[in-house]
Amino acid sequence: MTTFIAVLYIISFALFIYGLMGLTGPRTAVRGNWIAAVGMGIAVIATLLTPGMSNWLLIALGVAIGVVVGVPSARKVKMTAMPQMVALFNGVGGGAVALIAWVEFRTTEGYAHEPAYVAIASLFAAIVGSVSFWGSNIAFGKLQELISGRPITLGKLQQPVNALVLIAAIVFAVVIATGGDAELLMIGLLVAAGVLGVVVVLPIGGADMPVVISLLNALTGLSAAAMGLALDNTALIVAGMIVGASGSILTNLMAKAMNRSIPAIVAGGFGGGTTVASGGSGEVRPVRSTSASDTAIQMAYANKVVVVPGYGMAVAQAQHVVREMAKLLEAKGITVAYAIHPVAGRMPGHMNVLLAEADVPYEQLKEMDEINSEFAQTDVALVIGANDVTNPAAETDPGSPIYGMPILKVNHSRSVIVLKRSMSSGFAGIDNELFYDAKTSMLFGDAKSSVGEIVEELKAL
Known part of the structure; x- marks a missing residue:
């Protein structure tokens, strides 16, 4: 057997x-x-x-x-709510691991007569699993807008508090590993680790949520692998290591896509909120508005159109009507492509999933490094709800918090049309200089409705 x-x-x-x-x-x-x-x-x-x-x-x-x-x-679950579900399901996995570690502590009477590696692996799984569970629940709350997307911090006390609860969890673990068998010790460890998960994720703003989801996913995988080691369960070890390794790689890729280090992201304080955009010195700057009719005419006479999807497209659930628009353009002999930024939306691959649901051909999805060289030959770049990932300030303004972040260079296109509900800022909470570019026109309104109007105009041409 x-x-x-x-x-x-x-x-x-x-x-x-x-x-x-x-x-x-x-x-x-x-x-x-x-x-x-x-x-x-x-x-x-x-x-x-x-x-x-x-x-x-x-x-x-x-x-x-x-x-x-x-x-x-x-x-x-709606595709627009997929990031929340990923965060919630990931948290459940971490919570399950923490509970298993607690059960293991109880059934072995505080790991008495167990090899040292079993106690260490189980205690590691308990800490990391609890951090992942509570951190993922905070991420879920932010994504679901049950909690403000703005960074919620303790100011100068934030890092000392983080360090204090981490040290407390480690102290509980050391006491248990060296022979402590009082159940209050394990409860204290789980509580301290849970508080750590909360206080670490609360200060992280909406702009960093894709990275946070990946990081918490990696932590859940590592905790599962450690618990598999303690239980001598090969499948759990392998599955946990796969999740932990893939999540770690993805976290690193997401951080590079934002030109931010993982420690800086964990330190928090970047992104969130809906500050109304205005000039950097407080003045209101003019923008050029357009209509669905003018947009349709402009695209109908283009040779190449690049659609740049963002979270606004997800919120409006506009992916299907965007696909319908693309088919009409392709029927007129116009080349259509989709520019995908690694952190567009609220989780890694969010835009890919939405567009795949609308049966957009995979060959038309272009990653940032591939599409950036094509914008100079693009007649119309249609930006649908993407904000920070198209902001030229990342390249031109050393004082900007997103300076150095790789962006989709839509401003190199011959014409840019931005679909947004208003002039509100993105998750980073800053102005998008693209909106004030001379070649940019703003089409205000719900993305699904706006694209639907464009489709009707294209049909009439």
Whole structure:
């Protein structure tokens, strides 16, 4: 039986890896998810076959609750709310690991007679899992706008408080590892780690949310791997390491895309809010407004149009009507492409997911490094709700908080049309200098309605 279980685990994590490979493209992503799901099913079966497994009623109840809550939630969630769901589900994973560590502490009487590595791995999993759970819940609250997207800080006390609760969690862990078996010690560790998760994420502004989601995802993976080590569960170790490694790589890529270090992001204080844009010295600067009719005419006589999607497109759920507009342009012989910034939206790949839902051909999705060289040959750049990622101040204003951040160079296009509800700022809370460029026109209104009007005008041409 031991050999059979080991073979099942090998098959399961092989399917995890093969499924992950499928996520590299939209055509294979669904299949990759199903393959990884089959792998997880096999891993669960292998775990249930482990000698000494009992409490079958509780196990069945837990599975039933998970299915009843998880399946409807995943099926009904809107694509615009996907970042919130990712944050919430990720947090649940970290919380589960923390609870398992607590159970392990109780069943082993404070890790008595357990090897040192079991205690260390379990305590590490408890701290990191609790940080991930509470941090992910704060991220969910910010994304769902239950909590202000602005940085919420303690001022000069922020870093000392962070350090204090981290030290407290470590002290509890050391006392437990050296023989302490009082349950209050474990409770204190979980509480201190939970407070750490809250006070670390609260000061992080909306502009950094894509990176935070990736970082918390990586932490959940690392905590799961550590718990797998403590439980001697091969599948949990491998799955946790895959999540931890991929999340860490993605976090690093997101940070580079914003030209910010991960420690600076964790320190918080960047982005959030809806400050009304005006001139840097307080004066109101003029912008040029346009209409759906003029926009349609301008694009109808273009050779190349580049659509630049942002969170505004997601909020308006305009992806389907954008695809309809693109089809009309392509029927007129106009080349259409989509410029994707790595941190556009509120989670990594947010725009890719939305556009894939609207059946936009994957070949038309151009990453930032690829599309930037094409803007000079672009007749019309249509910016739909993207703000900070198109701000030329990142290249021209050394005093700007986003200076040095790689951007989509839409200002190099022959003409720029920006679709926005108002002149409000993006997550970084600063003016977008693109709006005041002589070649930029603003089309104010709900993105879905505005693009719908453009579609009707194109049909009439």
